[in-house]
Amino acid sequence: MKRMWQNWLAIVTLVTMVGTANAQHGWNQPSEIGSYQSILSRAGYGNNMGSLGQGMMQPGVPMQGSAMEGGAMVQGSTAMYGMNGVQSGAVNGGATMMSAPTGAVHGSVLQGGSMGGVVGSAATAGQVMSTPMAGAVPMQSAMPMQSMAPMATAAPMISAPAMGGMVNTGTSFVGSTPMASPSMCNSSLFAGSAGSACAAPVYSTPIYQQAVMAPTYVAAPQRPRANYTIGLTGMYFQRDYEDNRFLAQNPSGDTLYTNDADEQTFDGFGVTLASRNASGSGMEVGYWALNPGRSAAILTGANVATNIQGLDQLIHVSSGRDLYDIYANTVAQTIVRETDINNLEFNVLRNGGTFCGRNNRKGFYELLGGFRWFEFNESLQYTSSIDNVAYPLVPSDFFYNLEARNRLLGFQLGARNEYCLGSKLRLFSGVKGGVFNNNIRTMQNITDLNGEIAQVNGGPSAGRPFSYNDEKNDVAFLGELDFGVLYHLSCRTRIRLGYRAIGVSGVALAADQMPYDYTDPNELLSANSNGSLMLGGGYYGLEFCF
Numbered sequence: 377m378k379r380m381w382q383n384w385l386a387i388v389t390l391v392t393m394v395g396t397a398n399a400q401h402g403w404n405q406p407s408e409i410g411s412y413q414s415i416l417s418r419a420g421y422g423n424n425m426g427s428l429g430q431g432m433m434q435p436g437v438p439m440q441g442s443a444m445e446g447g448a449m450v451q452g453s454t455a456m457y458g459m460n461g462v463q464s465g466a467v468n469g470g471a472t473m474m475s476a477p478t479g480a481v482h483g484s485v486l487q488g489g490s491m492g493g494v495v496g497s498a499a500t501a502g503q504v505m506s507t508p509m510a511g512a513v514p515m516q517s518a519m520p521m522q523s524m525a526p527m528a529t530a531a532p533m534i535s536a537p538a539m540g541g542m543v544n545t546g547t548s549f550v551g552s553t554p555m556a557s558p559s560m561c562n563s564s565l566f567a568g569s570a571g572s573a574c575a576a577p578v579y580s581t582p583i584y585q586q587a588v589m590a591p592t593y594v595a596a597p598q599r600p601r602a603n604y605t606i607g608l609t610g611m612y613f614q615r616d617y618e619d620n621r622f623l624a625q626n627p628s629g630d631t632l633y634t635n636d637a638d639e640q641t642f643d644g645f646g647v648t649l650a651s652r653n654a655s656g657s658g659m660e661v662g663y664w665a666l667n668p669g670r671s672a673a674i675l676t677g678a679n680v681a682t683n684i685q686g687l688d689q690l691i692h693v694s695s696g697r698d699l700y701d702i703y704a705n706t707v708a709q710t711i712v713r714e715t716d717i718n719n720l721e722f723n724v725l726r727n728g729g730t731f732c733g734r735n736n737r738k739g740f741y742e743l744l745g746g747f748r749w750f751e752f753n754e755s756l757q758y759t760s761s762i763d764n765v766a767y768p769l770v771p772s773d774f775f776y777n778l779e780a781r782n783r784l785l786g787f788q789l790g791a792r793n794e795y796c797l798g799s800k801l802r803l804f805s806g807v808k809g810g811v812f813n814n815n816i817r818t819m820q821n822i823t824d825l826n827g828e829i830a831q832v833n834g835g836p837s838a839g840r841p842f843s844y845n846d847e848k849n850d851v852a853f854l855g856e857l858d859f860g861v862l863y864h865l866s867c868r869t870r871i872r873l874g875y876r877a878i879g880v881s882g883v884a885l886a887a888d889q890m891p892y893d894y895t896d897p898n899e900l901l902s903a904n905s906n907g908s909l910m911l912g913g914g915y916y917g918l919e920f921c922f
Contacts, residue, residue, distance in 0.1 A: 603653075605921050607872070609646035613666055613913030615639070615715065618885045623684065623758060624709045626677030634756065634887045636673035637713035641913070642666040644717075656727020660744070666717040676708045682760070686894040690822060690842050691833040695770045699822060699830055702774055708761040713886075714754070717911070721748040721788070733795060741793035748810060750784040750854060752909055756886035771824040779819045780884040780903070784852050786812030794862065804874070805859040814852035816884045818903040819845045835895025842894070846903040852882035868921045877912040885909075 617635045624632040646664030682703035690699040703709070723746030731739045758776040788810030795803045821843035822830040829841040860874025885907035891899045 603651070603921060605648075605650045605652075605919055607646075607648040607917050607919040609648070609664065609872075609915050609917035611642075611644040611646060611664065611666065611876075611913060611915040613642045613644065613876075613911050615642070615912075616910040618887045618907060621887055621890065623711060624675055624680055624682050624703075626675060626680045628677055630675055630677065632673060632675035632709055632711060634711060634713075637671045637711045637756070638673075639669035639671040639713060639715055642669050642715070642717070646915070646917070650725065652725060652727075656725070656742070658725045660723045660725055660746075661721070662723075663718075663720045665719065666715075668714060668716045670712070670714045672710060672712045674708055674710045678707070679704075680706045680709050680760075682706075682709070684890070686892065689832065689834050689894045690830045692770070692774075692824065692828070692830055694824075694828060697770065698833065699774070702762065702770060703760045705763070706760040707763050710757075710759040710761075712757045712759070716751070716753040718751045719749070722746045723788075723790075728791065728793075731793075737796050739793055739795040741791060743789075743791050744808075745787070745789045748784070748786060748788050748808075748812070748854070750782075750812070750880070752782045752784075752880065752883060753780070754886045755779045771826055771828075773825045774822065775824075776822045777820060778886040778889050779817075780886045780889060781817040782852075782883045783815045784812040784854060784880070784883075785815075786810050786852075786854075788854070790856075792858070800864040802862040803859075804862055804872075805857075807855075807857055809855040810853075812852045812854055814850050814882055814905065815847070816850060816903050816905050817845070817847045818884055818889050819843075820889050820900075832895055835893075837895055837897045837900075840897075844900040846901055848903055848905070850882055850905045852880060852905075854878065854880045870919050872917040872919060873914070874916075875912070875914050878910070880909040880911075883907050883909050 617638070621634045622631065623634060644664060644666035646662065648660065648662035650658060650660040652658030682700065684700075684703070687700035687703055688698045691697070692699065692702060695702075723744040726743040728741040728743050731741065733739055756778045758778075760774045762770050762772050762774070788808050790806060790808030792804065792806030797803060821841075824830075829843050832838055832840045832842055855878070857877045858874060860872060862870055862872050864870045882905055884903050884905045888904045888907050893899055
């Protein structure tokens with residue numbers, strides 16, 4: 377039963393990773409639209425490359441007026457794909473640059489286009505051919521005429537295909553217009569303050585059109601706009617406990633175990649702040665904590681006896697009685713447990729892309745990696761209450777105190793996704809896992825009501841106070857699963873309802889520090905870190921985009 381959660385953890389992890397593997401695009405296409413929490417922070421999603429605006433020449437567009445003052449045609453200015461050739465006669469009364477009659481450009485046929493008998497225009501003192509040219513020799517790369525250098529800016533400009541990214545038209549930039557809805561899923565996209573128009577995946581090809589004396593400069597790319605989200609969370613968790621240890625029994629058959637001190641439900645809170653740029657990359661910091669829990673269980677009756685063997689090796693010096701005798705004849709025995717859990721993590725975020733499910737429903741996923749600090753502290757106190765009438769020289773209460781502190785620090789990787797069920801409702805899931813260094817501190821002692829510490833009464837540690845501490849570093853593993861639903865209240869706000877499970881192995885538990893041999897210093901001075909912790913429970917939250 378103790379390891380059942382590990383099997384469950386592995387199954388849910390497999391399901392989550394299979395869902396992520398259904399993505400139809402690459403893991404990091406920089407121009408893909410959408411990712412996890414795209415509804416919050418995808419205003420301006422698309423390429424990091426500058427898009428073509430009105431200040432940029434279109435690919436393959438000739439400059440108007442390519443014959444300049446009787447000069448040569450600009451390289452590449454001939455029309456492509458069957459368009460008529462351009463007249464290139466002398467202009468403003470000037471003659472052609474070469475002495476031979478060349479009123480019509482020699483070889484004006486280009487890729488199937490023909491002059492169609494075009495005759496050069498006559499001008500004052502200009503000289504033209506008297507016979508139309510039909511089907512002239514193909515032009516060789518639109519060679520410029522003598523003494524006229526080609527304009528470098530007239531060459532076609534090639535743009536990379538936009539794999540589903542946004543295209544700015546020169547009037548619509550990041551933050552100028554709300555995001556479009558390429559599918560029913562994206563109708564609920566958070567646009568931040570506003571976002572540029574998003575299109576379905578398009579593989580763009582060069583577009584040839586007539587330029588109207590367009591400037592020969594490229595518009596400066598816009599700086600990516602960051603979007604921020606903040607989430608506030610309320611939590612209700614439960615935890616599992618160590619292997620149950622039998623502590624005491626009364627003559628009626630009632631028993632007391634360590635797990636009888638069950639804290640039931642922990643309430644807690646969490647806060648998360650994230651920032652993402654237009655490409656989906658960003659960072660996230662989150663903190664959550666469970667309010668310290670405290671629980672107690674008591675066993676009463678005449679002659680409540682302990683079941684812990686080895687206490688006869690410890691002695692209470694003031695009364696001269698061993699601890700087993702004291703704990704074996706009591707009127708009540710109590711077990712008290714306290715737990716304190718805190719979590720802080722910093723993750724770098726990477727846009728994973730989109731995928732489509734059944735009925736063309738869209739999903740988004742995100743990759744993450746970062747550092748995590750996880751603290752788990754536990755204390756256990758096993759108390760015996762003495763009948764002072766029967767034992768007048770013995771203090772009324774003895775306390776067996778055990779403490780274990782675990783501080784995990786390490787690196788984790790993870791992924792999470794959202795899947796659209798409608799215009800406002802989504803499913804989400806996520807998984808994280810990492811390897812951590814666990815700094816462990818343990819403590820145990822037995823004292824009476826006055827603070828006197830019991831002594832070891834035998835073995836190599838005879839005469840030593842029974843008060844032991846240890847600190848060490850050990851390897852620990854932590855995994856987390858998260859799933860639930862999201863509902864959009866507005867373009868900037870949504871609510872989250874989910875369930876989270878966290879499993880930690882390689883931790884020290886308070887009850888596990890009880891030795892089997894109370895005289896063995898090696899056992900007492902070495903922290904037992906073979907325990908595990910399982911946390912799970914529901915949570916609810918509200919998320920804002922700004």
